[in-house]
Amino acid sequence: MPKSLRIAVIGGDGTGPEVTAEAVKVLKAVAPLEGLAPELVHYDLGGARYLRTGEILPPAVVEELRRCDAIFLGAVGHPDVKPGILEKGLLLELRFQLDLYINLRPVKLYPGVETPLRDKGPADIDFVVVRENTEDMYCGAGGFLQKGTQSEVAVQTAIYTRKGCERCIRWAFDYTRRRNNPKKTLTLVAKTNVLTFGHDLWWRAFQDVAREFPDVKTDYNHVDACCMWMVKSPEAYDVIVTTNMFGDIITDLGAILQGGLGVAAGANMNPDTKVGMFEPMGGSAPKYTGKNAINPIAAIGAMGMLLEHTGHAAAAERVLKAIQHVTGTKMKSQAAGKMGYGTREVGNLVAGAL
Ligand code: IPM
Ligand code: MN
Numbered sequence: 001m002p003k004s005l006r007i008a009v010i011g012g013d014g015t016g017p018e019v020t021a022e023a024v025k026v027l028k029a030v031a032p033l034e035g036l037a038p039e040l041v042h043y044d045l046g047g048a049r050y051l052r053t054g055e056i057l058p059p060a061v062v063e064e065l066r067r068c069d070a071i072f073l074g075a076v077g078h079p080d081v082k083p084g085i086l087e088k089g090l091l092l093e094l095r096f097q098l099d100l101y102i103n104l105r106p107v108k109l110y111p112g113v114e115t116p117l118r119d120k121g122p123a124d125i126d127f128v129v130v131r132e133n134t135e136d137m138y139c140g141a142g143g144f145l146q147k148g149t150q151s152e153v154a155v156q157t158a159i160y161t162r163k164g165c166e167r168c169i170r171w172a173f174d175y176t177r178r179r180n181n182p183k184k185t186l187t188l189v190a191k192t193n194v195l196t197f198g199h200d201l202w203w204r205a206f207q208d209v210a211r212e213f214p215d216v217k218t219d220y221n222h223v224d225a226c227c228m229w230m231v232k233s234p235e236a237y238d239v240i241v242t243t244n245m246f247g248d249i250i251t252d253l254g255a256i257l258q259g260g261l262g263v264a265a266g267a268n269m270n271p272d273t274k275v276g277m278f279e280p281m282g283g284s285a286p287k288y289t290g291k292n293a294i295n296p297i298a299a300i301g302a303m304g305m306l307l308e309h310t311g312h313a314a315a316a317e318r319v320l321k322a323i324q325h326v327t328g329t330k331m332k333s334q335a336a337g338k339m340g341y342g343t344r345e346v347g348n349l350v351a352g353a354l
Contacts, residue, residue, distance in 0.1 A: 002037035005310060008068040012046040013086070014284025015294040015343075016074025022296035022347030023072065023280075023303040026319060029351035030307070034315040041068065047078020047086055047284075056089035062097050070306050071277040074299065077284040088140075095133050098275055100268035101164070102171055103131035103247060104305070105281075107234070107254035107264075110297075111328030115257055120234060125257050127237035128179070130172040131247025133268055135164040136198075138244045158245070160198040165243075166205045171271055172241035173213040183238040186210075187219040189226045189246060202243065227253060255281055259334045262295030263327075265302035267309060278306040285336065292342035295334055297323060300350050322353035 009024065011017030024040065031038050043061060050056050065071055071094070076086045094100070109115050109125035117125070137158045145153040169188075176186040188206045190199040203220075210218050221229060223246045229236060230253055242250065255264035261282040269276035280298030288294045300323055308316035326349045332340035339346060 002031075002035050003312070005036055005038045005312070006041065006067075006069045007038055007306070008041050008043055008065050008071045010043045010045050010071065010073045012074040012076050012090075012284065013048070013078045014075055014286045014289045015282070016046070016076070016284055018074075018290070018292070018294055018343050019280055019282070019296040019299035020072060020074035022343060022350075023299040025347045026300050026322070026351050026354070027303050027307075030315050030318055030354050033318065033354060034312060036312060036315060045090060046076055047081045050086065050089075051078070051080060056086065057093050062094070065094070066098065066273075066275060068275070069310050070275070072303065072306060073277055073279040075280070075282065075284040077286075079286045092138065094277055095268055098268075098270060098277070099134060099273070100270050100275070100277060101132065101134045101168055102267070102269045102271060103133035103244075103251075104175075104267040104269060104309075105129040105131060105247075105251040105254060105264070106305075107251075107258050109258045110263065110324050112331065113259035113263060113327050113334055115259060117231065117234065117257060120257075124235040127234065127254075128175070128239050129247060129251050129254060130168065130175060130239060130241045131251060132165060132168040132242070132244050133247075134244070135159055135161060136244035158195075158198055160201050160243070162201060162205060165202045166209060169202075169206050169209045169241055170212070172239060173209055173216055176216050176239040177213060179239060181238045183217070183236075184215065185217040185219055185238045186213075187221055187226075187237060187240045189221050189223050189240050189242040189250065191223050191246070192220075193222060199243070206241075223250065226250060230254065230257065251281075261298065262334045262336060263297050263301070265298045265305055267302070267305045269309060274310075276306070276309050278302040278309075288336045291337075292344055293337040294343050295336055295339060296343050296347050297327065297331075297334065297350075300347070318354055319350075322350045325353040326350050
């Protein structure tokens with residue numbers, strides 16, 4: 001009997017639907033090879049619906065999404081909608097409402113892909129960032145006093161809880177153990193020399209949880225130093241665990257090391273409920289919309305992550321190998337419009353290489 005896999009698909013804005021179509025194409029091609037029976041439920045969410053109806057994320061939709069095995073999200077962000085509205089109302093809202101406390105961002109350089117780091121190759125750039133995804137400055141805690149006056153005060157609070165950091169740190173240790181890289185090292189990235197309350201809590205939680213994983217080596221970097229090391233010696237990293245805000249910043253640095261936003265994919269997961277949301281990092285790229293020019297590799301990579309984290313490791317491995325074949329032997333560049341192929345053709349190549 002084929003294994004069922006119910007996926008909610010949100011193409012979203014701009015080039016989101018185009019890259020999503022290629023990821024779905026690859027899913028449909030890998031399914032019969034691996035005995036999977038995916039069932040796709042499409043949701044019309046994003047800027048266009050918001051402009052039409054004023055709705056961003058109706059509560060009934062959230063309830064449906066909770067019952068899926070996974071969510072695939074193309075992109076959010078619409079040129080006619082003020083920045084922040086859709087990002088907060090859809091992406092961040094889903095992270096919070098579904099309590100997707102792990103944001104997993106692999107930084108992996110595929111063969112044939114250009115990195116801005118001279119003398120570094122696929123063997124050097126292969127680490128994973130585990131970013132806490134529900135706390136920190138993302139909570140929306142804060143406010144204004146005397147807004148708009150010369151005496152204005154703005155407060156934006158970073159909230160950290162023991163439960164919140166501990167569950168993320170514990171998952172990161174377990175993930176490092178399962179990844180089983182020869183380095184088997186989890187590096188905490190924070191700023192304990194300045195954030196002496198919140199990041200002290202992280203530090204203590206990290207030390208406590210480390211005792212449960214004697215086989216995993218530990219390290220610590222301040223976030224500013226981490227930015228230097230990521231560029232100078234990316235090969236030193238195996239898994240990084242970090243706070244939400246710092247994780248947001250260092251994962252864009254990571255994305256460019258692996259060839260840019262056309263390549264980088266991420267997962268938002270709740271390991272307890274097993275629901276996850278998988279997305280390419282590229283954004284909606286309005287200027288490339290409808291031109292068959294955007295790179296679908298990140299979206300296809302996100303579909304690979306979806307397969308891996310819903311328990312279909314062999315299918316995920318097959319997708320990864322196919323991507324590597326296509327970047328290594330076919331594509332001229334990972335930049336939109338310069339790939340040597342169109343969006344759909346890259347999707348066909350990956351599907352054909354499965
Ligand atoms: C990311 C993005 C989001 C974030 C934005 C779009 C709100 O940058 O997923 O990294 O800041 O988390
Ligand atoms: Mn980001």
